[in-house]
Amino acid sequence: MMPDADYTLLYPPIIQFGWGRRVALASILDRLSGSAPSHVLFVATNTAATNGQLAELERLCPGDHDRLVGIPHDPALDVVASIRDQARQCGANVVVAVGGGSAIDAAKAAAVLTHADGTVDDYFHGRHSIDGPGLPVVALPTTAGTGAEITKNSVLTDTEANVKKSLRSPHMVPFAAIVDPELTVTMPPALTAESGMDALTQAIEAFISLNAHAASSALAAKATRLLLDSLPAAWRDGGDRLARTAVAEGSLLSAMAFSQSGLGAVHGLAHPLGLALNLAHGRTCAILLPHILRWNAPTCDEQLQELATLTGRPSASALTREVEVLCEQLEIPTDFSQHGLHESHEEAILRNCRSGSMKANPRPLTDDDVRALLKTLAGATAANA
Numbered sequence: 295m296m297p298d299a300d301y302t303l304l305y306p307p308i309i310q311f312g313w314g315r316r317v318a319l320a321s322i323l324d325r326l327s328g329s330a331p332s333h334v335l336f337v338a339t340n341t342a343a344t345n346g347q348l349a350e351l352e353r354l355c356p357g358d359h360d361r362l363v364g365i366p367h368d369p370a371l372d373v374v375a376s377i378r379d380q381a382r383q384c385g386a387n388v389v390v391a392v393g394g395g396s397a398i399d400a401a402k403a404a405a406v407l408t409h410a411d412g413t414v415d416d417y418f419h420g421r422h423s424i425d426g427p428g429l430p431v432v433a434l435p436t437t438a439g440t441g442a443e444i445t446k447n448s449v450l451t452d453t454e455a456n457v458k459k460s461l462r463s464p465h466m467v468p469f470a471a472i473v474d475p476e477l478t479v480t481m482p483p484a485l486t487a488e489s490g491m492d493a494l495t496q497a498i499e500a501f502i503s504l505n506a507h508a509a510s511s512a513l514a515a516k517a518t519r520l521l522l523d524s525l526p527a528a529w530r531d532g533g534d535r536l537a538r539t540a541v542a543e544g545s546l547l548s549a550m551a552f553s554q555s556g557l558g559a560v561h562g563l564a565h566p567l568g569l570a571l572n573l574a575h576g577r578t579c580a581i582l583l584p585h586i587l588r589w590n591a592p593t594c595d596e597q598l599q600e601l602a603t604l605t606g607r608p609s610a611s612a613l614t615r616e617v618e619v620l621c622e623q624l625e626i627p628t629d630f631s632q633h634g635l636h637e638s639h640e641e642a643i644l645r646n647c648r649s650g651s652m653k654a655n656p657r658p659l660t661d662d663d664v665r666a667l668l669k670t671l672a673g674a675t676a677a678n679a
């Protein structure tokens with residue numbers, strides 16, 4: 295018997311999607327300011343600052359604004375602290391985040407903690423809890439993959455403790471997400487591939503998650519189809535408007551799915567693996583996805599068959615094979631041997647992989663299973679499943 299349906303959906307109050315839709319920033323900032331003038335802090339990557347995207351968005355801002363640029367990948371706690379300091383100093387009452395997942399995550403964490411007591415470290419390590427809203431965030435992603443523009447978490451790294459994990463709170467959901475595919479056309483092919491494969495991983499993991507439900511699965515299936523169908527074209531020709539739009543929409547829908555259903559073992563392993571190897575999240579997920587799909591296949595053949603049907607593929611095995619071929623086509627390596635994965639990384643990865651994502655994976659992995667998988671991922675020839 296099927297269990298009773300029982301879920302809550304949590305999204306930004308405003309999600310705008312469409313080519314050129316970034317112009318909506320002006321009206322959203324107007325709505326946020328109400329009767330008081332707003333002071334906006336823009337938080338952006340260097341790329342957005344140098345390619346003119348940030349300047350264009352600043353021109354849409356009706357009031358005063360400051361900017362903090364140069365948010366690095368995998369933001370550390372001190373990056374969040376410096377954004378928070380600047381927000382306090384300039385008296386910001388809105389934060390606009392422009393960039394990939396790292397910039398948006400750092401901005402979300404800083405915004406929610408702007409008026410909170412304690413250090414960023416206190417919240418990251420659970421000594422303090424986030425008990426109320428901070429500054430409202432408007433997020434404009436310039437990549438199509440992470441979904442940070444709508445989620446309640448922020449992936450941060452404590453470089454001293456060597457821990458990468460999420461800070462989470464419902465208060466971290468942005469006030470508005472403006473997903474404009476035109477902002478993604480400047481992504482080079484490798485970034486298109488890696489961020490797109492992150493989105494595809496999120497969609498597939500959401501669909502087969504133990505916590506999936508009707509709403510998350512409908513979104514995940516549509517996201518999977520959009521990404522499988524259009525990622526190769528967006529990778530080949532970054533200026534292909536139709537492909538860029540489909541991939542950006544696939545990324546948004548994948549985030550709308552996984553933010554409600556949770557993820558799986560790819561994401562459980564990706565954080566400690568990426569930290570150990572200093573490897574970008576999307577690339578880590580892309581390498582892991584075919585391996586984890588093969589591991590999960592015996593347990594969730596029925597769900598994969600359903601996903602195949604919903605995405606117009608003939609069978610679960612054809613869907614799994616298509617993911618492998620796509621990785622090859624996008625020049626994703628088949629394991630982490632070229633990235634230096636070694637037995638010495640094993641214990642740290644094991645210690646830090648037991649997140650909610652691992653718990654939502656349909657086929658459990660014991661510590662011995664993870665060790666065997668890591669050996670395969672390091673380039674050993676033994677089968678992993």
Ligand SMILES: [Fe+2]
Pocket residue numbers: 440492493496561575579
């Ligand atoms: Fe991800």
